[in-house]
Each structure stands twice: as C-alpha cells, then as structure tokens.
Amino acid sequence: MTSPPPPTGSMQLYDSVTPGMSAGLHRVTSTVAFQTAGSTPAVHHDFVNVGGSALHVQPTEVLACHPPRNATGGFDDELPHVVLGRRTLPWERPGVHGGPWLALLVFLDEEVTFSSGTLSSALPGSVVAAFGTDDALATATADFVHVNDQATLNAVLPAPAETALLSHVRRVNLADTALDIGDDDGWLAVVVANRLPLRPAEGPEHYHACLVSLEHRDDLYSGKPTSTSLILLYRWDFITDSDGTFQKLCEQLDIGTLGAVPGSTDSDGRLPLPLTSREGVAGTGLYRGPLTVSASAATTDASDVSYDAAYELGRMLAAADGAMCRELVDWHRASASASQTAVQHAQIMAWAERNGAGLADLGELPTHVHAAAAGIHTVLRTMAARAPHRRTVAAAGEAGDG
C-alpha cells in the first residue's frame, strides 16, 4: 500500500483487495507465558465484532455508475458497472465458493419486481437461518429484487467462478481528476455486469442495474433453487434507445465558423439591428459580436455600433460591480494625490532654482509633471474637449494609441 501511485493518466489494476479481517465475530485470545509450580496463568478471551452492513451499500460508497443513472442512449456495447469508494467492499463478506459477495445484475423492467421488508419476508428459511439469529438483523429492513421466473435468473446470474472475474480494484493518481471520480485515496473497487443491454429496434427500453448480495446464497447454484429473490444493495436505472451515444452525437454535429447567417449578415459578418439614434430617428445599425471569423473588424462605418455596444457593456458591467467602482475611484484618488505631490515637487524645485535655496534634486520627473506644474489647469481645460464620453470607432490596428 505504500508503493507510489501510478502516474497521471494511468491506472493500475488489481485482482482483489481483501480486508485484514472479514466481517463477523472474532475471538482474541491472550495468555501470559510463564511457569510456576502447580498453576498456569489464566487465559483471557475477548470478542471483536467486525461489522459492515450485510443488507445495504451506502449511496456514499458508490462513486460512479455506468451507464449514468437515468441516462438515455445506445449503450449496447457497454458493460454496466459500478465504482465503489471502499476498495475492500466486494471481498468483506464471503460470497459463493470464496468469491466476492457482490454481483451486478442487469434486468429489463418487465423481468423483475422490487419490494422491501425483513429478511424472512422475502428469502427462504434456510438462507435466513444462515444469516444467524442476530435480533437486529432479523428485524432490519432490506430491499429485495424478485426475478419473475427462474429461467431469467439462471440466464443472468454469473457462475461462481465468474463472480470473481467480474470484480477488480483500480488504483489511480489522485491528481488525475478525470480518473479518480472524487475518491479520497485513489483506490477504487469496480463490479462489472455480464449482460450487454440490447439496442431496441424501436422505442426506449428500460433497464435496472441491481447490485445484489450473494452472501449465503449457495442455494442459487444448488440445482434446486428455492427462491428467485435477492437482497438488493444498490440500484440504478438507465434507458437504451436507438441513438444518442457520444459518438453518434459528435458525428452529427454541424461544423462551421461563427459568422454568417445567410440572407441576414453582410460580408463582414455584421447583423443589421433596429436602432434609434440620439435624435430619436429610427434606423438600422450594424452589430458584430466579439467572436468572429476574421480578427480585424476595423471599420469607420458610422452605422457600425459593435464597438459602441462593447463600450457601453463594459461600462455597465463595471458600474454594476460595487467593488469595481470603489477600487476605480480609489485608484483615481491615489493617482490624483500622487500627481499633486509631484506637481508640488516641481514647483518647489523651480522656486529653489530661482532663489538658490540649495535643495537636493531628487531625480527625473516625467515631463508632463513639469508641464502640469507650469499650468495644470490650462492643460486639463484643453483636454476636457476630448474626454471619452462616447468612444468613437477606431480601427483595431491603431486602438493602442489612446
């Protein structure tokens, strides 16, 4: 168990992982080894009950099942299987002929019925007796699957030697999220069914995948079976249909580039949209989204509103985000106070130069700071005329010039 996990993208397969102790009552015997004349030390006995439910598999133990629960599709070449998070689970109890106690059986809807109740309500007396006389077990409620006729059960039930072949353990790298399916130690037990779902000629076909217990069920293989009921530990349903596999859907995809709607978009992939100008005149604007065929959407066409729409959207998204507004205002404020300090610096240096005050110059300041010191108000007033209240459409190639 201390060997390094397999590399990402790989997995290791193991035949089985048997627990150190099987379920049931264990006796621990301890003695002290010394000798005195005439007496031997007392032998001490302790009992340990290794539990684990014989009647249920917790839904949390089931990491994945395939075909997916309630999925519809053509699963006719896929073997249903269930992935269990506890790697020892299939081998924790004795099955038939030493095999695992879990088996995954797949039935058509009309082949089975389900019920729940105590053990004695569904199973023959000999099987109930084999489970022992534990009161808790006798009164506990379990789920059962009843196969409608013996022939169907015989056809589906794996032979004792096959049950062993149908359970294995996988070890994957936990970093490989595609494989570990949310497991916590990278070890997974897998129980596989032996029945391929049929692809129906028409209409959907409803299947039940049933994880059943084979513990104490030697009677099923005795040649004279007394019951067609099994303890149902976990169950999910799926539906086969004449199409709907991943492959089929992929092959039927309509492939193309984003851009043109015949009869609607122009040669640049722009879509005409009704538009009302600021003056209230109804007209048509051209819009093209950011996802296009050719990257250069540059146009000087006044009716192209693509970039104006983008500008407005960006503004609205930022304005709708409280933290964004706050941070932007802080950014402006910090910048204003920084430039104010710089302007004062330039003023002081200019004054010092005039009056020979002998202050140490503290490095180069950008020219715009000196310009600002000379007359920031004049500069800003001239700039106000081209403040970007509404962005004019600029060619994408020269969009970097500000």
Added chain:
Amino acid sequence: MAERLLGRYGKAALQAHLDRAAALEPGDDAPLPDYVANFLVQLRLAHNVPFSYLVPDQALLPSESIRFFTVDEGWFDAAMEGALAVGTANVRDTEHVTRSLPAVRAAVRAAVPLAAGQRRGTVTRRAFAQIVNAAITAADAPPDVGGTPPVTGMLLRSSLVSGWPGFAVRAFTTTDIGFQADPSTVPADENVPILRMELLSPSVLIVLFAGIPALVWIEEPHHGIQLGVDDDNGTDVINPVNPDGSAPNPPKPPVPVPLRGTSGPKVIDIASLAAQLGAASPADLAVQLLRPPYRQRFATQA
C-alpha cells in the same frame, strides 16, 4: 507655495516633501488595484458578457452545432475602455484614464494567457495583478501586442454538453497527432492552452484557446473509464491487448464475444471469454474489457 512652506516649516519640511515625491513610482501613477486588473482580464475572456452580445442571432449557433471563431481584440478593447470610464468624477480622472489606457490595455492583453493558471489556482489574484502592474510600469511606450498569440475559440451547442458533463477538450498546433495518442506524450509546445472552458447555458459550451489550434479533440468523459465490447460488422468482439494495456504488435485477431444460450438476454459467458482471451484473473480480464473514450477530431484542412 514653496515660499509659504519654507516660511512656515523651514528647509527641513521642504526637503521632507521632496523625499515623499521621490518615493513615488517613476510614472507618478498609482498601481492598478488588484480587483480592477482581475476584472479587466475576466472581461477580456468574455466573463459576464451576456450571451446575446456574443451570439447576436440564434441562427449563428443552431442546435447540435459547433462553431469556431477568432476573438476580435478591438471589441474587448472597447469594452475595457468602457469599464475604466466608470468612477471618473472630474476632468482629472478622465485624463488619468486616457493617459493610463494604452499601457493598461497592453498589459491586460499580455496577461490574458496567464488567466488559465489563475483559474486553476496556480496563480493568485494578487500575483496576477502584480504581473499586470509590472507590465504597465515597464510599458513606457505601448508594447507591441502583436507578439501575444491571438485568442481563438469554439462554441458548442449540443445535447453532448448537457448529457456528458466533464468531457474533455484538447487543442494542438499540429494535425500530426495519432488517433489514439496519449495527450501526455504530446510535446508542450504543440498543446494550445485553454483559457476558459465554461457552460454558458446547460447546453452551450464556450472554450477559448491561447493561440490558433490546427486540431481540436472532444473526448468522451473518463468517468469510471468504460468497460465494453467492440462492434465488428454487427458482431460483438473484443480486440485483445497486451496485459499492460498497450496495443499488440502485430495486432491479434478480434475474439468474438461468447454468449450464454442462443436467444433472449445478451449475457456474456464470462468464464469462456476469459479463457479465450487468456485472462486468468479479474485484473487481466478488466484490461481486455477497457474501452478508450471516444474522441472526435476537428482538424483544419491541409
């Protein structure tokens, strides 16, 4: 002003003021706040952009279709400029935006390829903003954005998206990748990184690539790696593989799947199948039954 300061506080105060000024950044500018840098990069990856802005007409993306595209950088430049226009209270602020815009735009554009790392948690928001700010500071002249790879992508609208959550998309710069190639063996420079892969609605998936892929894969999800049989002209067969899972060379003939009985339920005779495949143990049999996930390839035409 200098006279006033000197008269009131003396020469020491003046010098202190000069020291404060010297401690400012060379560009005399406050750094772009972390949140803003992250917001702008997210915006460039079309986060929170309403679907109707991305796909203005339904006919552009019919159901059961896949559409490839290039991202119009100018559109996102405009959106970014709009976002930065928020919170300008006066002329000084608008001037601040106008002055910073070229450097911010170039820095954010250049930082977009890092967004993939940020989404995976390998780059923190703070570190990310520092990278953007370093790029802003370094950019005295607006850097040449032609060097960053163009952002391309694909939109997929299909029941694949809702029915097979977690399927994988991979993109490569060359079409010279084998059909069953192991993606981990492909050289890193032939992979096109994915910047964003997200559901826009239960059945619409957007994927953005940092670069121009020549080959895009859609791969069936690996959930529990499937077990099953192959179809050979209507007959169920198993194509035998080596015990380590690799394909045998020369290939072995396919083994028809033995069934129990002749009619009724299609139940595999597991014991007989295992014997025919030479699989003595459960793990051996599992190796033979494993099916590689289906891959659909979309390649540029040579």
